[in-house]
Amino acid sequence: MSTVTTGAPDALPPGWPTTQAEATAVQDELRGRVVLDEPGPVPGEPLIVVGVDVAYDDERDAVAAAAVALDATTLDVVEQATAVGRVAFPYVPGLLAFREIPTVLAALDRLGVTPGLVVCDGYGLAHPRRFGLAAHLGVLTGLPTIGVAKNPFTFRYAPPGPRRGDTSPLLDGDEEVGRALRTQDGVKPVFVSVGHRVSLDHALGHTLRLARDFRLPQSTRAADALCREALRATSG
DNA sequence: GCGACAG
DNA sequence: ATCTTGTCGC
Numbered sequence: 001m002s003t004v005t006t007g008a009p010d011a012l013p014p015g016w017p018t019t020q021a022e023a024t025a026v027q028d029e030l031r032g033r034v035v036l037d038e039p040g041p042v043p044g045e046p047l048i049v050v051g052v053d054v055a056y057d058d059e060r061d062a063v064a065a066a067a068v069a070l071d072a073t074t075l076d077v078v079e080q081a082t083a084v085g086r087v088a089f090p091y092v093p094g095l096l097a098f099r100e101i102p103t104v105l106a107a108l109d110r111l112g113v114t115p116g117l118v119v120c121d122g123y124g125l126a127h128p129r130r131f132g133l134a135a136h137l138g139v140l141t142g143l144p145t146i147g148v149a150k151n152p153f154t155f156r157y158a159p160p161g162p163r164r165g166d167t168s169p170l171l172d173g174d175e176e177v178g179r180a181l182r183t184q185d186g187v188k189p190v191f192v193s194v195g196h197r198v199s200l201d202h203a204l205g206h207t208l209r210l211a212r213d214f215r216l217p218q219s220t221r222a223a224d225a226l227c228r229e230a231l232r233a234t235s236g
Numbered sequence: 237g238c239g240a241c242a243g
Numbered sequence: 244a245t246c247t248t249g250t251c252g253c
Binding site for chain 1: 240241242243
């Protein structure tokens with residue numbers, strides 16, 4: 001297993017929006033490029049899964065991202081990379097991607113392996129304009145992506161059954177935008193939605209396998225720990 | 237108008 | 244996300 005760490009902060013992608021109006025316009029333009037008709041990698045088959053996450057120090061205007069590649073069969077870490085930068089956008093519900101993606105892209109670029117699936121901390125299709133973080137990252141990278149969120153955001157759901165693997169629809173009105181998934185007996189569900197080039201069934205299958213030992217996918221846990229560590233290494 | 241609101 | 248001690252449990 002190898003680790004790559006950042007040197008200098010990274011430039012924003014060209015044309016990165018500054019205002020909320022610009023950001024929603026970008027979402028409305030890019031959402032047409034999301035691919036929803038591919039099943040994506042099959043759960044249980046050999047796969048490199050990459051978890052991404054971001055940590056902030058708003059005081060110092062600093063952000064650190066981590067990308068951790070796991071063997072989906074063993075959940076062992078294969079490779080990991082981090083990137084640090086400056087906060088590119090304020091936190092606005094519905095516009096999370098503009099805050100997280102620039103540094104996440106930098107971390108992904110430093111990874112030597114090609115991800116077979118990227119697991120994001122947040123939502124994909126389950127989004128006010130159907131273009132959450134995971135969908136956005138998928139369109140920008142072309143990689144299969146899914147979103148696994150810890151909270152239901154603005155959506156409704158009936159509690160899934162009490163056992164690991166039980167699910168219930170995540171609803172925006174009448175529309176199913178994802179699924180609440182119980183990953184361990186008796187724990188709070190996580191909220192899974194499609195990002196890019198992965199079906200909902202496969203997204204659920206991958207999430208359940210990645211959450212073999214804990215409520216959250218191992219990819220998310222590993223990326224969370226690493227980006228916090230990278231942030232500490234930057235500031236204190 | 238008010239409250240809710242991924243991370 | 245982040246601020247934060249002790250505490251209950253495996």
